[in-house]
Amino acid sequence: MIANIKEIKEMIALMNENNLLELEIEKEGMRIRLKKTPPGTEGALTGPIIVEKQTIAQSQAAGDERMKEVTAKAVEIKAPMVGTFYRAPSPETPAYVEVGQIIEPGQIICIIEAMKLMNEIKSEIKGKIIEILADNSEPVEFGQPMFLIEPL
Amino acid sequence: MFSKILIANRGEIALRIIRACRELGIRTVAVYSEADRNSLHVRFSDEAICIGQAPSSNSYLNIPAIISAAEITDVEAIHPGYGFLAENPHFAEICESCQINFIGPTPSNIKLMGDKMVARQTMQKIGMPIVPGSTAIVKNKEEAIKTAKRIGYPIIIKAAAGGGGKGMRICHNDIRLVSSLMTAQAEAEASFGSTAVYIEKYIERPRHIEIQILADKHNHIVYLGERDCSIQRRHQKLLEESPSPFVDHKLRRRLGELAIKGAKNINYVSAGTVEFLLDSHNNFYFMEMNTRIQVEHPVTEMVTGIDLIKEQIRIAAGERLKFQQDDITINGWSIECRINAEDYEKNFMPSPGKIEVLNLPGGPGVRVDTHAYQGYEMPPYYDSLIAKLIVHGKNRQEAIRTMSRALSEFTIEPIKTTIPFHRQLMDNSLFLKGDISTHFVQEMFKDFETPTEE
Numbered sequence: 001m002i003a004n005i006k007e008i009k010e011m012i013a014l015m016n017e018n019n020l021l022e023l024e025i026e027k028e029g030m031r032i033r034l035k036k037t038p039p040g041t042e043g044a045l046t047g048p049i050i051v052e053k054q055t056i057a058q059s060q061a062a063g064d065e066r067m068k069e070v071t072a073k074a075v076e077i078k079a080p081m082v083g084t085f086y087r088a089p090s091p092e093t094p095a096y097v098e099v100g101q102i103i104e105p106g107q108i109i110c111i112i113e114a115m116k117l118m119n120e121i122k123s124e125i126k127g128k129i130i131e132i133l134a135d136n137s138e139p140v141e142f143g144q145p146m147f148l149i150e151p152l
Numbered sequence: 153m154f155s156k157i158l159i160a161n162r163g164e165i166a167l168r169i170i171r172a173c174r175e176l177g178i179r180t181v182a183v184y185s186e187a188d189r190n191s192l193h194v195r196f197s198d199e200a201i202c203i204g205q206a207p208s209s210n211s212y213l214n215i216p217a218i219i220s221a222a223e224i225t226d227v228e229a230i231h232p233g234y235g236f237l238a239e240n241p242h243f244a245e246i247c248e249s250c251q252i253n254f255i256g257p258t259p260s261n262i263k264l265m266g267d268k269m270v271a272r273q274t275m276q277k278i279g280m281p282i283v284p285g286s287t288a289i290v291k292n293k294e295e296a297i298k299t300a301k302r303i304g305y306p307i308i309i310k311a312a313a314g315g316g317g318k319g320m321r322i323c324h325n326d327i328r329l330v331s332s333l334m335t336a337q338a339e340a341e342a343s344f345g346s347t348a349v350y351i352e353k354y355i356e357r358p359r360h361i362e363i364q365i366l367a368d369k370h371n372h373i374v375y376l377g378e379r380d381c382s383i384q385r386r387h388q389k390l391l392e393e394s395p396s397p398f399v400d401h402k403l404r405r406r407l408g409e410l411a412i413k414g415a416k417n418i419n420y421v422s423a424g425t426v427e428f429l430l431d432s433h434n435n436f437y438f439m440e441m442n443t444r445i446q447v448e449h450p451v452t453e454m455v456t457g458i459d460l461i462k463e464q465i466r467i468a469a470g471e472r473l474k475f476q477q478d479d480i481t482i483n484g485w486s487i488e489c490r491i492n493a494e495d496y497e498k499n500f501m502p503s504p505g506k507i508e509v510l511n512l513p514g515g516p517g518v519r520v521d522t523h524a525y526q527g528y529e530m531p532p533y534y535d536s537l538i539a540k541l542i543v544h545g546k547n548r549q550e551a552i553r554t555m556s557r558a559l560s561e562f563t564i565e566p567i568k569t570t571i572p573f574h575r576q577l578m579d580n581s582l583f584l585k586g587d588i589s590t591h592f593v594q595e596m597f598k599d600f601e602t603p604t605e606e
Contacts, residue, residue: 082203082220114220115250139224141202142217143186 008032074130076145077123083114085134085146095136101129102152110134110146127151153469154178154228154253159193160218161233164523164540165447166193169231172461181225183218185211187531192523199225206533212236215243222252229253229468231461235535238444239266255468257422257443264418265441269312269350275438278417280410283429283437285352293330299351300329308354309333311340317387318343322354355437357589358429360384361396362442363411364452366463367420368473375408376456377482379425379448383577385500385593390570391577392448393487394455397548397586398430404482407436414441423449423464447490447540450521454486454544485551486544489559489577491522492536495568503568504532510565513558517544517551530567538569548586552578 011034015023024033079085087095087110097109108120127149134146157173158181159166166182170193173180182197187206194200201224203217204210211217213236222230230252232238241262247254256262265271269289276282286299289312300307300323309332311319319340321332337347360381367373380396381389395404411426425446427439449460458480463473494500510526522539524530530538541558545551556578562571577583580596 082201082217082224084224115216115223139201141221142204143202 008034074148074150075125075127076133077109077125077147077149079112079134079140079142079144079146080121081112081114081119082142083112083119083140085136085138085140086111086113086118087132087136089118097129097147099129099132103127103129103149112140121146123149125149125151153471154465156181156198156225156227157229157231157255157465158183158218158222158225158227158252159197159233160212160230160237161235162188162191162193162212162523162534164521164537165233165445166191167196167523168521169233169461170196172459172465176462176465178465181221181227183212183221185533187533190528192525192528201225206531208236208533212534215240215246218243219246219250219252222247223250227252229255229465231255231465232444234444234447239442241266253468255422255464256445257420257424261418261420261424262443265424265443267312268310268314268440269348271440272438274418275414275441278413280414280438281436283352283355283439286350288350289348290333290351293333296329296333296351297326300326303351303353306354306356307351309336309349309351311336311344311346312348312350313340313346314344319349320387355429355431357591358382358431359396359398359589360427360439361399361407361430361436362425362427362446363407364449364460365408365411365415365420365424365426366458366460366467366473367415367422367424368467369421369470370472371416372473373412373415373420374473374475374477374480375411376452376458376460376480378404378407379451380588381448382588382590383583383592384590385597389448389490390593391487391489391574392451393485393548393551394451395482395485397588398434403434403436410438414438422467423460447537448488450519450540450542451486451488454519454542455482455484456480457483484544484546485548486542487551487555488540488542489555489574490537490570491539491541491562491564491574492570493530493538493567494536494570496570496573498568500570502532502536504530504536505567506530507538507564508566509563511561511563512539513541513561515558515561517554518558519543524564538564541574552584 011023021036097103103123104126105124107123109123110121111118112121129147130150131148134140156179159169170180180197182193182200183203184191184194185204185206201221203221204214230247237243239262241259244254244259244262272282284303290296306324309321319336321336323329323332336349340349341347362379364376365373377394378396378399379392379394381392383391414426423445425442428436429439430436453460493503495503506529507524510524512520519542520539524538543551543554543558545554559571559575
């Protein structure tokens with residue numbers, strides 16, 4: 001049973017009232033996730049993501065407007081382990097890297113948390129960050145693309 | 153009852169666990185290596201997480217990856233299946249400390265029974281007959297020779313930390329014993345990380361009889377009959393049946409009650425198997441206890457009507473077993489053939505590859521547990537089990553007839569499988585008579601085999 005527009009509007013209202021960035025509801029084998037783009041941007045809600053079976057990679061890509069073409073020169077930096085992806089060492093500090101930034105080999109680009117341990121992930125190449133493919137504080141699986149880099 | 157379980161395994165057993173969870177209304181999380189991306193257990197689970205590269209050490213034995221996957225999918229329990237981490241007490245402990253329920257026995261159960269020498273001593277203390285053997289690890293050739301003199305040849309050297317045929321050497325005299333000791337120790341270290349070996353009297357032409365038990369967390373333990381697993385090659389089982397042609401009601405009760413006594417003594421929880429060797433005079437000896445669900449569990453399910461995986465899950469969730477010993481009856485006869493991707497004419501050489509044609513047998517009394525599908529590529533990194541063909545009949549004769557019929561329908565092409573071997577087995581007069589021992593396969597293949605007998 002697909003949720004109707006009225007229900008979705010109610011969910012959106014609920015999010016706004018409570019200043020939520022993300023809302024996920026599971027009911028009768030169906031899961032709906034509503035995500036707001038972070039504050040500071042003109043926040044249009046991404047559309048409802050209705051999934052019946054969820055693989056972590058799918059939930060990242062589904063309904064995603066950020067699927068840009070991978071140019072011949074771009075490479076993906078993939079997650080070397082399973083865990084939760086963090087862009088910054090802590091919620092208060094700035095992200096390790098941003099889009100457009102040039103990174104060097106050995107530079108820390110993100111953290112993957114696994115079993116309560118924060119693992120610093122380092123870049124193996126020099127390049128420019130074209131796109132960030134994983135979401136902050138979201139789970140990633142082994143081999144999941146996290147960054148799109150143009151090697152320099 | 154759990155709402156979500158992670159299956160820390162692959163292949164047919166992962167699928168088996170998913171099936172039980174489905175019927176219990178439990179959501180499932182599959183973990184997979186890059187080589188198993190197109191696996192059936194990944195397709196049929198509710199969620200799936202890639203945990204690493206193909207080699208087992210990067211994936212199915214990778215504890216941090218598996219625990220991490222369990223955390224990010226927020227599961228309440230992990231079922232370890234068989235093999236891999238199923239009997240790893242360290243893994244069971246980590247699950248506990250991460251507040252994830254390990255569907256199986258306790259870490260101390262696993263540790264205790266995992267050390268084969270300690271297991272023998274523990275069982276001996278409660279009156280379980282054990283095979284005469286060394287009372288401690290045999291460290292050098294002097295100790296070995298002394299022990300062998302005491303027990304009498306032939307003897308077998310075994311790894312204290314493992315089983316499955318690795319680190320095992322049969323010796324008939326002192327000279328062989330000395331040379332075999334070193335090779336056995338080396339093999340034991342390679343397979344189990346420990347050179348510790350012990351010596352047992354080697355029982356000639358033994359029958360391998362094992363008792364299935366179930367124990368809940370409220371001290372209630374029952375036995376579910378026996379399985380005869382004498383048809384083995386290099387200590388790997390090829391065919392199993394329940395009941396055993398050699399076990400009558402009296403012996404079944406005796407073995408079952410001893411198994412329960414042994415389990416109670418160590419406060420065992422969950423499914424387990426107590427293995428015995430029967431000699432030609434119907435003497436029996438405790439061999440070892442397996443603290444996991446076993447590959448051959450379906451034959452017990454067929455004759456008792458009890459779903460062992462569901463019971464494991466219920467037990468882990470704290471439920472009481474709903475049956476008493478008297479409620480358990482053995483009905484009819486069940487046989488299982490392990491269909492492996494091996495070329496039995498070339499010494500059972502592994503034969504991985506793509507399954508281009510697959511036809512599964514069916515009809516009355518036939519059950520197939522498999523993760524194979526037409527177009528499936530058997531990866532070379534893991535075991536060679538393609539499918540388990542299980543049949544049930546009113547008696548042994550009927551079961552054999554059904555198995556014969558089902559094997560003739562079973563088509564797997566173009567890779568080589570052990571189906572032709574099993575078809576020969578169903579025609580073998582000694583097998584039909586029930587005249588089998590663990591030497592059976594070896595004798596069947598006298599021309600092909602080079603046993604590690606010295």
